[in-house]
Amino acid sequence: MGTYVLVHGAWHSGRELEQVARSIDAVGHKSFTPTIKGNRPTDSRDIGLAEAIQSIVDYLALNDLMDIVLVGHSYGGMIITGVADRCLDRIRRLVYWNAFVPNDGESLNDMLPPQYVELFEKIASERGDGSVVLPFPVWREAFINDADIETAQCAFSTLNPHPINTLRDRISLNVNPSEMQVPKSYVNCTEDISLPHHYPWHPRLSQKLGLFRLVQVPGSHELCFSNPTRLAQAIMDAGRD
Amino acid sequence: MGTYVLVHGAWHSGRELEQVARSIDAVGHKSFTPTIKGNRPTDSRDIGLAEAIQSIVDYLALNDLMDIVLVGHSYGGMIITGVADRCLDRIRRLVYWNAFVPNDGESLNDMLPPQYVELFEKIASERGDGSVVLPFPVWREAFINDADIETAQCAFSTLNPHPINTLRDRISLNVNPSEMQVPKSYVNCTEDISLPHHYPWHPRLSQKLGLFRLVQVPGSHELCFSNPTRLAQAIMDAGRD
Amino acid sequence: MGTYVLVHGAWHSGRELEQVARSIDAVGHKSFTPTIKGNRPTDSRDIGLAEAIQSIVDYLALNDLMDIVLVGHSYGGMIITGVADRCLDRIRRLVYWNAFVPNDGESLNDMLPPQYVELFEKIASERGDGSVVLPFPVWREAFINDADIETAQCAFSTLNPHPINTLRDRISLNVNPSEMQVPKSYVNCTEDISLPHHYPWHPRLSQKLGLFRLVQVPGSHELCFSNPTRLAQAIMDAGRD
Numbered sequence: 001m002g003t004y005v006l007v008h009g010a011w012h013s014g015r016e017l018e019q020v021a022r023s024i025d026a027v028g029h030k031s032f033t034p035t036i037k038g039n040r041p042t043d044s045r046d047i048g049l050a051e052a053i054q055s056i057v058d059y060l061a062l063n064d065l066m067d068i069v070l071v072g073h074s075y076g077g078m079i080i081t082g083v084a085d086r087c088l089d090r091i092r093r094l095v096y097w098n099a100f101v102p103n104d105g106e107s108l109n110d111m112l113p114p115q116y117v118e119l120f121e122k123i124a125s126e127r128g129d130g131s132v133v134l135p136f137p138v139w140r141e142a143f144i145n146d147a148d149i150e151t152a153q154c155a156f157s158t159l160n161p162h163p164i165n166t167l168r169d170r171i172s173l174n175v176n177p178s179e180m181q182v183p184k185s186y187v188n189c190t191e192d193i194s195l196p197h198h199y200p201w202h203p204r205l206s207q208k209l210g211l212f213r214l215v216q217v218p219g220s221h222e223l224c225f226s227n228p229t230r231l232a233q234a235i236m237d238a239g240r241d
Numbered sequence: 242m243g244t245y246v247l248v249h250g251a252w253h254s255g256r257e258l259e260q261v262a263r264s265i266d267a268v269g270h271k272s273f274t275p276t277i278k279g280n281r282p283t284d285s286r287d288i289g290l291a292e293a294i295q296s297i298v299d300y301l302a303l304n305d306l307m308d309i310v311l312v313g314h315s316y317g318g319m320i321i322t323g324v325a326d327r328c329l330d331r332i333r334r335l336v337y338w339n340a341f342v343p344n345d346g347e348s349l350n351d352m353l354p355p356q357y358v359e360l361f362e363k364i365a366s367e368r369g370d371g372s373v374v375l376p377f378p379v380w381r382e383a384f385i386n387d388a389d390i391e392t393a394q395c396a397f398s399t400l401n402p403h404p405i406n407t408l409r410d411r412i413s414l415n416v417n418p419s420e421m422q423v424p425k426s427y428v429n430c431t432e433d434i435s436l437p438h439h440y441p442w443h444p445r446l447s448q449k450l451g452l453f454r455l456v457q458v459p460g461s462h463e464l465c466f467s468n469p470t471r472l473a474q475a476i477m478d479a480g481r482d
Numbered sequence: 483m484g485t486y487v488l489v490h491g492a493w494h495s496g497r498e499l500e501q502v503a504r505s506i507d508a509v510g511h512k513s514f515t516p517t518i519k520g521n522r523p524t525d526s527r528d529i530g531l532a533e534a535i536q537s538i539v540d541y542l543a544l545n546d547l548m549d550i551v552l553v554g555h556s557y558g559g560m561i562i563t564g565v566a567d568r569c570l571d572r573i574r575r576l577v578y579w580n581a582f583v584p585n586d587g588e589s590l591n592d593m594l595p596p597q598y599v600e601l602f603e604k605i606a607s608e609r610g611d612g613s614v615v616l617p618f619p620v621w622r623e624a625f626i627n628d629a630d631i632e633t634a635q636c637a638f639s640t641l642n643p644h645p646i647n648t649l650r651d652r653i654s655l656n657v658n659p660s661e662m663q664v665p666k667s668y669v670n671c672t673e674d675i676s677l678p679h680h681y682p683w684h685p686r687l688s689q690k691l692g693l694f695r696l697v698q699v700p701g702s703h704e705l706c707f708s709n710p711t712r713l714a715q716a717i718m719d720a721g722r723d
Binding site: 381386387431434437438439459 | 722
Binding site: 137138140141142145146148149190191193196197198218 | 424443444447448452453454455456457478481482
């Protein structure tokens with residue numbers, strides 16, 4: 001069976017993917033859910049994208065993980081792309097789950113609509129500690145639109161302030177994703193409206209992968225909370241050979 | 242539990258939504274299915290959009306309905322937008338179900354492709370009583386494409402001639418939907434081809450709501466006939482807090 | 483009950499649709515799965531589109547099939563359009579399943595993205611026998627993305643080299659599909675990425691049918707292998723009156 005490494009999105013940590021990991025492991029795989037540097041409780045929120053990527057490179061080395069299916073959610077797409085550029089030999093397949101796909105020199109902000117960039121900068125400047133948080137109404141209507149209010153509130157309470165530099169920093173890549181010599185998949189949750197409709201995840205970002213496998217699944221951007229079992233199945237359909 | 246008011250589309254009446262209402266009430270909610278002025282058996286077909294809207298404003302007042310989830314289907318989107326502009330204090334959430342979303346000064350015809358406007362005007366001028374009807378082949382292939390022929394025919398027989406002025410009249414609003422201080426949802430039936438593909442319901446019309454919750458469900462424009470239970474669930478997913 | 487004639491796509495033969503046919507027949511219909519000239523084991527690969535179409539016209543005459551639901555998959559859309567132009571009196575409804583829809587004078591290549599035309603011409607010129615084959619990685623990721631690797635490999639082994647002239651030849655039609663006096667349906671598999679995202683099957687090609695019924699079903703371009711029962715149901719939903 002396979003080895004899955006699940007890399008979370010902005011405001012999340014590895015803990016929020018543990019239920020998904022448990023569903024994947026139930027089939028006989030082995031899953032890992034690291035937390036990216038900058039999202040751990042005691043981390044400084046002043047870190048940037050390069051450090052965040054390096055923390056997952058280090059995690060793979062420390063645990064000597066080989067032949068892995070490397071999965072990235074949302075902001076996690078920045079991370080897995082950077083990791084793949086640095087240690088492709090550890091990776092069997094890349095899986096982007098409603099995730100950003102950067103080319104060399106692009107920042108996450110470059111792929112956001114201007115109104116989100118403005119909103120996040122405004123919130124960060126008010127907070128003044130290098131971090132940004134998400135307003136609850138946006139979370140409830142646009143991120144976790146497929147859950148009931150109790151799940152939405154409970155999930156919101158697990159989120160952590162996100163280091164805004166990781167959204168501003170341009171990624172440095174030797175090879176763009178479409179040229180990386182590794183199979184790639186894109187998991188698209190069909191009710192994900194966290195990005196507005198003229199800035200969709202798929203196909204706007206997915207097609208930057210070149211040849212890739214599409215897996216679609218009903219659900220919002222936060223299917224890890226609203227239906228972790230269904231998400232686990234989609235990730236396994238995306239991650240198999 | 243909540244109070245749902247279901248506002249039908251053109252050619253329909255409240256009766257065609259009774260099965261949906263029964264499924265919503267089975268969970269413990271209380272549903273209402275008024276018929277808009279102009280679609281009741283003895284109504285003149287010469288009425289316009291303002292009168293149609295006023296009839297639902299009056300209905301809410303007469304029944305003293307407060308804290309309601311106000312749902313509009315298709316043409317019903319014109320109605321609930323006008324109602325919300327006049328008595329927002331009665332409304333907990335607006336739910337558009339494959340519905341038109343007008344800004345101030347827009348008519349339903351402004352959101353239709355030219356070929357439909359032409360077809361409807363031609364039919365109305367032939368009928369000469371202020372009403373328009375839908376040709377059966379268009380109904381069968383493009384409106385109720387997910388049902389068998391018996392359901393399609395039976396549903397067609399319940400339709401009533403629709404007052405064409407309500408499609409021509411421009412709505413008068415103090416506030417556009419995106420600025421209305423109330424939560425909004427959009428239910429999108431994924432096989433709805435009643436509008437052609439370059440004039441889709443979602444995201445062309447849904448995005449006029451500003452921040453909104455998307456709920457998608459398999460089905461045609463007439464899911465109230467082909468699967469009222471599934472539609473009721475989608476409306477409740479859209480209508481909850 | 484009805485009569486279904488299922489016309490396969492490029493690289494396929496009628497045999498690959500037999501499981502679908504069996505599911506349709508289980509309901510009480512009668513299905514036929516002819517193999518187009520040029521895809522049979524002993525056929526020359528030098529034949530062109532007109533001969534390919536004629537072979538299905540002849541098949542219908544030989545078997546005296548009347549009142550049929552004529553279904554075409556992918557390249558099979560070229561064939562059923564040509565057949566309908568020649569013997570519309572035999573046809574009750576046309577069903578395009580992720581299929582090409584040509585107007586008079588168009589070739590299949592005219593509806594392909596340039597990179598596919600180039601790839602296929604390159605492969606054909608290397609083979610030198612008038613045929614083209616599909617590289618396995620493209621098949622696995624973009625054609626049969628919803629199956630496991632065993633199904634993908636097994637299905638790949640059943641494919642046959644396809645006569646490239648049938649992709650190059652322009653079809654000659656007296657009447658374009660949108661003007662054909664017969665009901666039409668389009669079955670769209672929602673995870674079909676065999677055509678890239680800016681050259682989609684639906685609505686780019688489906689809308690060339692004029693008024694048509696849309697049926698959508700989860701699955702890849704090769705749902706005949708990954709879930710023949712589900713495909714059969716979609717074809718029957720598309721094929722009924």
